[in-house]
Amino acid sequence: MHLGVNIDHVATLRQARGTPYPDPIAAARLCLEGGADGITAHLREDRRHIQDADMERLADMGLHLNMEMAATNEMVAICRRLRPAACCLVPERREELTTEGGLDVVTHQARLASVVAALGTDGVRASMFIDPVPAQIEASHAIGAPVVELHTGHYANLDGEARAEELVAIRKAARLAHDLGMVVHAGHGLTLGNLPPIVAIPEIEGLNIGHAIVADALFCGLKQAVADFVQAMRR
Ligand code: PXP
Numbered sequence: 001m002h003l004g005v006n007i008d009h010v011a012t013l014r015q016a017r018g019t020p021y022p023d024p025i026a027a028a029r030l031c032l033e034g035g036a037d038g039i040t041a042h043l044r045e046d047r048r049h050i051q052d053a054d055m056e057r058l059a060d061m062g063l064h065l066n067m068e069m070a071a072t073n074e075m076v077a078i079c080r081r082l083r084p085a086a087c088c089l090v091p092e093r094r095e096e097l098t099t100e101g102g103l104d105v106v107t108h109q110a111r112l113a114s115v116v117a118a119l120g121t122d123g124v125r126a127s128m129f130i131d132p133v134p135a136q137i138e139a140s141h142a143i144g145a146p147v148v149e150l151h152t153g154h155y156a157n158l159d160g161e162a163r164a165e166e167l168v169a170i171r172k173a174a175r176l177a178h179d180l181g182m183v184v185h186a187g188h189g190l191t192l193g194n195l196p197p198i199v200a201i202p203e204i205e206g207l208n209i210g211h212a213i214v215a216d217a218l219f220c221g222l223k224q225a226v227a228d229f230v231q232a233m234r235r
Contacts, residue, residue: 001199004040004066005031006187006210011041011049024050025057031213038064038085040208043078045070045092052078059084066208068129071108071115080122087119088149088185088208090129102131102151105139113143120144127185132166132173141180148177149185149208152198156189167197178203192216 010027014020028039041050041058055078058065065084069075070092079087089112091103105112105128116126127147130136131154140148150173155166170186177184186198187208198204 001204002037002185002206003035004038004064004187004206004208005036005213006040006042006068006208007031007214008042008049008210009214011051011054015049024054025061028058028061028063032063037206038066040066040068040088040210042068042090043075045072045074055082066127067124071112076115076118079119079124083122083124086125086127086147088127088129088147089115102133102136103129105130105136105143105145109139109143112145116143116145120146127183129187132169134173134176137173137177137180137182140177141182145182147183147185149187150174150177150204151188152186152190152194153188155198156191156194170198171201174201174203 005028007024007027010022010024014022014024024041031039039058041055043050043052043055055067059082064086066086066088067079067082067084068088068090069079071089089103091101103112112128119126125146127149128136128140128145129149129151130140132150137148150170152170155163155170158166174184174186183205184203185206185208186201186204189211190198190207190209191212198207
């Protein structure tokens with residue numbers, strides 16, 4: 001199973017102060033050293049975390065880059081110029097804290113079909129970030145999308161019976177997409193705690209995980225960071 005690490009929130013920390021650090025590209029290198037298969041980064045219309053220059057540098061690194069973006073003319077032009085290996089199309093609203101729902105492929109079939117085809121011409125494999133709903137999977141297949149990424153955010157936010165029901169929906173969606181010949185990915189809101197039932201779904205070939213990895217990294221690294229400052233102050 002492929003792990004794409006989403007490094008957006010390394011950039012969030014940098015943008016909070018407008019400093020040159022922490023550098024998402026240095027973080028990307030560490031993610032690969034840690035065993036990630038690829039890097040995912042979301043260039044938002046409002047540039048709240050990842051900047052154009054970050055995306056350019058990531059594209060130059062020769063790694064498996066998955067560019068997340070809205071299907072706007074501006075983003076399509078950037079993606080076609082940078083030619084990352086993969087592009088995940090997501091819905092985007094300025095006011096949202098994070099990507100809240102899946103893409104409505106059913107409603108926007110014509111537009112998305114032309115974006116998928118254009119990206120495909122440039123060798124960029126497009127994926128549709130969708131809720132685990134059969135109609136969205138069928139529409140993604142109909143427009144020729146080679147990959148779907150199933151939105152696990154609702155599963156992550158629910159608990160008890162409701163979470164169990166959402167897991168069933170994700171399982172069924174993964175099977176349907178796979179049977180239609182599409183590659184199945186999943187992501188959003190995944191943590192070490194809620195990951196095991198998702199990893200157990202055989203049709204899911206790849207996961208994109210960001211927030212929880214960056215959050216966990218604080219706790220793996222905080223002790224050492226303080227020790228380094230104490231050491232520097234003693235010198
Ligand atoms: N997949 C998609 C399409 C996303 O939009 C995001 C969030 O940027 C992720 C995966 C990663 O989600 P999280 O940061 O909650 O792990």
